[in-house]
Amino acid sequence: MTKYKLDKQVQERLDVVNELNIKIEEMSPVEARQIPWTAGEEDEIPDVGCVVEIGADGPFGPIPMYHYLPKNAAYDDVLPSIVYFHGGGWVVGSRNGHDILCRHLANTSGCRVFSVGYRLSPDFKFPVPLEDSYAATKFISDNSKELFVDPKKIIVAGDSAGGNIAAVLAIMAREDSSLNIIYQILLYPVIDGSKKYNSWKENSEGYILSSNLMNWFYELYLTSEEERNDWRVSPILADNLSDLPPCYMVTILSDILRDEGRDYVSKLKEAGNDVEHIEYENAVHGFISWPLNIKITKKAIEDISKSIKKIIS
Numbered sequence: 001m002t003k004y005k006l007d008k009q010v011q012e013r014l015d016v017v018n019e020l021n022i023k024i025e026e027m028s029p030v031e032a033r034q035i036p037w038t039a040g041e042e043d044e045i046p047d048v049g050c051v052v053e054i055g056a057d058g059p060f061g062p063i064p065m066y067h068y069l070p071k072n073a074a075y076d077d078v079l080p081s082i083v084y085f086h087g088g089g090w091v092v093g094s095r096n097g098h099d100i101l102c103r104h105l106a107n108t109s110g111c112r113v114f115s116v117g118y119r120l121s122p123d124f125k126f127p128v129p130l131e132d133s134y135a136a137t138k139f140i141s142d143n144s145k146e147l148f149v150d151p152k153k154i155i156v157a158g159d160s161a162g163g164n165i166a167a168v169l170a171i172m173a174r175e176d177s178s179l180n181i182i183y184q185i186l187l188y189p190v191i192d193g194s195k196k197y198n199s200w201k202e203n204s205e206g207y208i209l210s211s212n213l214m215n216w217f218y219e220l221y222l223t224s225e226e227e228r229n230d231w232r233v234s235p236i237l238a239d240n241l242s243d244l245p246p247c248y249m250v251t252i253l254s255d256i257l258r259d260e261g262r263d264y265v266s267k268l269k270e271a272g273n274d275v276e277h278i279e280y281e282n283a284v285h286g287f288i289s290w291p292l293n294i295k296i297t298k299k300a301i302e303d304i305s306k307s308i309k310k311i312i313s
Contacts, residue, residue: 004254007282007296014284018206024092025216029122032092044292046103049073054114054147056139060128063136064117066095067147068106080153080312081112082185083137087160087286089217090121090129098159101289101301105157108305111312112149114140118165122220127232129221133165134172141179153312155183156245157304159288160209160257161217163189167235167264170245183311185304187250187288188257189264192236193218193228197259207254209285214256236264241271248307250288250300253281276307 006014024032049069055062069075084102086093095102095115106113118132137156144151156173158166163186170184195211204211222228231238247268251261258279265277280287283296290297 005282006254006284009294010283010287010296013290013294014208017208023212025210025213029091029120029220033094033120035092036097045100046107046292047071048103048106049075051103056116056136058132058135058139060119060124060132063119063132063139064095065136066099066102066113066115066117068102068113068115070106070110070112072107073110073112076148078148078150079110079112080155080308081114081140081147081149082106082109082155082157082308083133083140084113084115085118085133085156085158085162085165086115087158087162087187087289088120089214090126090161090221091217092120093161098289100292104292104298104301105305108302109308110305111155111308112147125223126221126227126230129161130165130168130232134169137169137173137181138176138179152180152182154179154181155185155308155311156181157185157187158189159187160285161190161221163187164191164233164235167191168232170247171231171235171238171241173245174243181245183248183308184245185248185308186261186264187304188252188255188285189249189261190214190257191234191264192260193222193234197256197263199259200256203254203256203258207256207284209256211256236260236267241267241273244268244271244273246274246311247276248304249275249277251277251279252283252285252287253279254283255285257285278303 156166173179173181
């Protein structure tokens with residue numbers, strides 16, 4: 001058992017993970033990518049209108065994306081869009097691992113969802129994954145007519161390292177008048193590379209994302225320790241956090257990233273931004289991309305969609 005009172009289904013799944021005791025940080029990146037990080041065969045797979053693979057032009061070559069159409073939408077309906085960046089420490093994770101999440105998000109929000117297959121480290125270190133993600137978002141905006149996207153209603157979203165990317169893009173887009181991001185959805189994001197927070201000590205192991213694993217991700221993503229102080233790695237260090245899109249922030253009590261997420265909420269509010277902050281006391285890192293038969297996962301996605309509907313209405 002753990003020191004936190006977790007949801008019963010979450011605890012059962014966590015127990016299995018901890019019993020396996022797989023040390024990802026002792027593997028090569030190639031080996032680590034073979035681990036089933038997210039959903040499993042027991043998934044309920046929601047039907048959607050369609051899923052189309054498209055490619056965006058990027059500075060380092062084509063960027064693959066899955067384009068999800070909500071179930072009850074016509075293909076030529078002009079809709080708001082969610083650009084989603086998967087988690088995995090910039091090293092592992094994939095569009096396929098977040099397929100269930102993106103399907104349910106499209107259906108429950110009524111938005112088109114674009115799941116971005118940005119390049120991974122260490123083959124492509126910082127800032128390549130970020131630049132891929134920015135280029136993909138720009139591509140969607142610039143080609144809104146062909147993609148039947150409302151260019152005035154673009155949302156960025158992501159979990160963990162993907163939440164880091166979404167947070168940074170929200171800041172970058174403020175200086176780009178051609179890119180209109182109206183909402184940022186940050187799900188237990190990486191916000192500060194300093195490791196100074198108490199949650200790094202309190203939750204250093206036993207809750208999916210350990211401190212050793214997070215340090216391994218940083219080592220593979222960054223070229224030097226100094227890059228931790230770059231605001232594009234640690235968005236909380238940005239000189240100006242004002243005039244950003246409204247934020248939906250999810251933190252988790254048992255997560256090592258909890259306190260940096262809380263701190264970012266405070267900084268965003270101090271800068272005059274609207275923030276809705278949800279902290280789960282009974283979940284663990286990574287739960288948003290678990291199977292939909294995990295009730296807390298399904299409801300969390302539906303709660304995100306409710307917040308989106310308020311923004312786009």
